[in-house]
Amino acid sequence: MPCLLEMTDIRKEFPGVVALDGVDFQVEAGEVHALLGENGAGKSTLIKILAGLYTPDSGEIIFHGERLTGMTPQKVLARGIGFIHQERVHIPYFTVGQMLFLGHEPRKSNGLIDWQRLYEEADAALASTLGAHIDSRLPMQHLSVSEMQLVDITKILMTEPSLIVFDEPTASLSEEEVERLFAVIRNLKERGVTVIYVSHRLDEIFKICDRATVLKDGKRVGTVDVKKSSPDQIVTMMVGRKLEEQFPKVETKIGKPVLEVTNLTRGNAVRDVSFTVREGEILGVYGLVGAGRTETMRLVFGADPKDAGTIRVDGREVDIKSPGDAVRAGVALVPEDRRGQGVLVDMSVRENTTLASLKSFSSRGFLKLGFEGSAVAGFIKRLAIRTPSSSQLVRYLSGGNQQKVVLAKWMASKARVFIFDQPTIGVDVGAKAEIYRLMGDLAAEGAAVVLVSSEIPEIRGLSDRVLVMYKGRISAELSRDEATAEKLLFYAMGGGAVDA
Ligand SMILES: Nc1ncnc2c1ncn2[C@@H]1O[C@H](COP(=O)(O)OP(=O)(O)OP(=O)(O)O)[C@@H](O)[C@H]1O
Ligand SMILES: [Mg+2]
Known part of the structure; x- marks a missing residue:
């Protein structure tokens, strides 16, 4: 398998914190690659560097065989990399349709925005990507957190990226919505789209990921083939020790x-x-x-x-x-x-x-x-x-x-x-x-x-x-x-x- 993305020796320091300390991260074309690690391990920082939101102190990024330098979020998007970030930003009074077409609204011959077409296309995009039943004429602020996320995902899919990065996408989704998201990810994979997937829910990793890279304290611990690993093994890589009882039930006296x-x-x-x-x-x-x-x-x-x-x-x-x-x-x-x-x-x-x-x-x-x-x-x-x-x-x-x-x-x-x-x-x-x-x-x-x-x-x-x-x-x-x-x-x- 050829490498689609190669991040080499990435370093990023914030005042008082070395967030990434010489991290290598390689993603093959067509795989779903999990990025794992404890809170503060450096996952989001690595992703923000790829997204052009942070500039690394040193290191190299190669995508599709080309070296990426001086990247901005717009340039990265234009190269075909889409992101669902951990903290998301919405414009509350924009409608779903406006949000989806922000900056590239369909226009009539007189140059004005073709609202009817915009909303029709928005509805179609929402329905086709996730089967989401969201009215594209609603303002963003009327949506639930999970609906907002579905809008974000739809927006990214509309740009037809070759690599999509999800940073904890399921944190606010219901079980049903998670299943729907997984269906989308499997479908993307079938279409040859590569996925980077960050989550703290190990069951998800075993359901949809092919390989996993584990970070700890800003360093890469290793990369494993998910099918050949056990949850215990991955947890040990993440926390550096075997985890005791996951649900410690403390005995109590139940009173009034x-x-x-x-x-x-x-x-x-x-x-x-x-x-x-x-x-x-x-x-x-x-x-x-x-x-x-x-x-x-x-x-x-x-x-x-x-x-x-x-x-x-x-x-x-x-x-x-x-x-x-x-x-x-x-x-x-x-x-x-x-x-x-x-x-x-x-x-x-x-x-x-x-x-x-x-x-x-x-x-x-x-x-x-x-x-x-x-x-x-x-x-x-x-x-x-x-x-x-x-x-x-x-x-x-x-x-x-x-x-x-x-x-x-x-x-x-x-x-x-x-x-x-x-x-x-x-x-x-x-x-x-x-x-x-x-x-x-x-x-x-x-x-x-x-x-x-x-x-x-x-x-x-x-x-x-x-x-x-x-x-x-x-x-x-x-x-x-x-x-x-x-x-x-x-x-x-x-x-x-x-x-x-
Ligand atoms: N803008 C910033 N300024 C200062 N420190 C930062 C900044 N962004 C991240 N850090 C620090 O860098 C380290 C790595 O943070 P990062 O957000 O990459 O962790 P993470 O692996 O995504 O964790 P989580 O699972 O909690 O999302 C943390 O110690 C964090 O406090
Ligand atoms: Mg994070």
Whole structure:
């Protein structure tokens, strides 16, 4: 097989961090090549160098036998390399069609944009690439995260690239959408398109990748043939040691109810939802994307106003109208969209984990929450947050390390109820196990823990009890033993439900 892309001896240093330290990376024409490594290993930096977003300090890039120098994102695109980056940028008030045709809109003979043709072609492109049912006349801001991503992918496919790079494309997709994406990738491969694929989900690597290159601390550990490797082998390459138990279930004593939610309702998104979480208990909440899980938790946290329903904490009814009220009532929420809602990217790691929370929630001298700096430092260590110092701005941390900052901030709080919405998205395997262990510790200390997740192994591995949601309602409540993958999927897809 000829090499389509050869990156040789790539080096990139940021103040205080050597992100890439002489990395060689070779991709053969027609393969799906995984790029793996822990949070902060250098994956996105390597991809941004290829994309012309960063200039390497040294090193050489050869694509289709030609040396690429002085690259800009436009030039790279023109050479036939397309990117789905980890952090994506949209123009919120643009329609989907405008976004897709930005800069090359179809025009009428008088030079004006031919809107009808634009939207027809946009609809056709969306349907053909992913079978996505998205109205191209909708503004981007009305789309869900996964729909926005489908638009991005469609836009890239329209340029007919010979190499496509996906940097953690499935982090915000439902299982069904992931399957659809895989179908697209397999189809691309059949058409001879080469793919570079970054993900922390090993099962995905084994499903669609041919070879995998592992980075660690800015260096290449090695490249393996996926079919000839085991997940254990790859994890060992990534973390440099064998991983212990992936789902450590901490034994706890389950006590009295801590969080009692009754008849919670908001429009059609959340319909008459009631549940209880007890001391020492981890309650899993499973469902497909859009089932109403995130919406329910946002109501409990006061992030959105509810139409009806009551919330009790430790037996006392609490009036939660804002996140501040929730925190004072002892409720903490680690949001799903952590970059959007969870961190202040222009503040340092230290400020994000301590000052920000102190100021916003205890300024009126109410309950002192005790986000303790020293506790946070402990979490930073346990979660292995890769940062040159605690004064580094969060903006400059890798995607997964930004996630960990938000987790550390909330885990260090003295809440009674901890709600985690998809806590391990974008987090590497080693840190995942540590997050699970920390959640177990919180429960063991007597807190009530809610785990919202789309990953069945995670739900099954950690929950004492599982709620399944479908179309804004609770469609099933299952005990730890009852919660098999089949049952979870059955109820998540509306099995046994009466549609209203
Ligand atoms: N613009 C920047 N300024 C300063 N440091 C940076 C910058 N971009 C990346 N880094 C640092 O370089 C290292 C590699 O980051 P990179 O984003 O490539 O990691 P990654 O492998 O993509 O991790 P993740 O899995 O978390 O996305 C990290 O330590 C990160 O903090
Ligand atoms: Mg990254």
